[in-house]
Amino acid sequence: MRRILKLLVAAAVIGVAVGLWLTAPDRVAPERFASLSGDVAAGEKVFTASGCASCHHVPGAEDKLILAGGMAFPSDFGTFYAPNISPDPSAGIGDWKVIDLANAVMKGVSPKGQHYYPAFPYNAYNKMTDQDVADLFAYLQSLPADATPSKPHDVGFPFNIRRSLGGWKLLFFSDDYVMDVPADLERGRYLVEAQAHCAECHTPRNALGGLDTSRWMAGAPNPSGKGTIPALTPDKLTWSAEDVAYYLESGFTPEYDSVGGHMAEVVDNFAHLSAEDRAAVAAYVKALPAPKADTSGSSSY
Known part of the structure; x- marks a missing residue:
């Protein structure tokens, strides 16, 4: 009986270890962005096409470039709230580097190594070019800072277990395009499937x-x-x-x-x-x- 118990414990430990390995956050290789410089004017176009202000501006505010967040997105899994992505260093992303934004939009991973919920459409943004991400970062850092804290998501058990999102990504995360298109449709595909999500x-x-x-x-x-x-x-x-x-x-x-x-x-x-x-x-x-x-x-x- 002891032998069987030990085997079961060992199997459980191995199972947990494998699960943690499979659900671990993936990150962008830092060298991809080490030599890239962002252009603010080009970043504004990426920002517009990607609809950043549509979700992250304060609900009801006239100035849609103050990205303090707060907009609610109800779903079957709970209600998600757009976070503050203004350049405020505490409440927003003012202390981020371009690689942090790349990990967020391309891998759905926070600077602290946590999975983001796919209410944030990183499964579309992951098809963006590295230069577009660098340009977007430059533009975001040029916008007004706001110190309003992000509102926590209203998500209950078991969906509030962030690590489980690694399993979701194993099933559904893909940076492949859905439609195969000829060259003359590639720009439209990029806008529809990637930026505009x-x-x-x-x-x-x-x-x-x-x-x-x-x-x-x-x-x-x-x-x-x-x-x-x-x-x-x-x-x-x-x-x-x-x-x-x-x-x-x-x-x-x-x-x-x-x-x-x-x-x-x-x-x-x-x-x-x-x-x-x-x-x-x-x-x-x-x-x-x-x-x-x-x-x-x-x-x-």
Whole structure:
């Protein structure tokens, strides 16, 4: 009996050790960013395309460049709150280095080595180029600092165990693009799948919160519990590429309706991008294949 007990204890210890190894945070190699210099002007474009202000500005504030956070994001796993990412050295990211931002947006790992929740769309941002991350860091450090502390997430057991997110990453973390596209669609793919992280809202998720890539952009329930996020696939969205590009610029649909909800923030971002970028996004959207399974997505916003 003692021998069996010892074997069981040894197996348990080995199991825990393997689990800790498998769920350990991964980090970006520091030498990738050692020689990169960020450009503030270029970083502003990355910031806009990536929608940073849309989530991290203070809810209801007129100045959307004060990134003190606080916006709530309800989900089946709890309510997440956007943190302070202003250059304040205590409450924000003022004491970060560019490698810290790279680990955050590309690996979902904090400077202290903790996993971030995937409510932060690092599973899209991980496709960004190193130069874009360096430029984004330069721009973020140029913005106003704010000392408002980040609001803690309202997440209960077992989802409040950060280490378990390492297991989630083993299942769903990927820096591969979903769609294979020709060269003329690569810019649109980069904007949609990486910077603008469109799939985070427009693609349905499985029971563990991972994106169901077999139904890419096929619409999804609204995390707030009110309605659905519309499908962008050709079986649902019948707009032309010109209609899509104009919507991203103006917020007006071909049916003379206007944008609403959180999508208004997205349109505000895209309206500040170039016409070429909006056209690139529209071309990618029109190249989407029809989903393999039927969805309840709608084409009206």
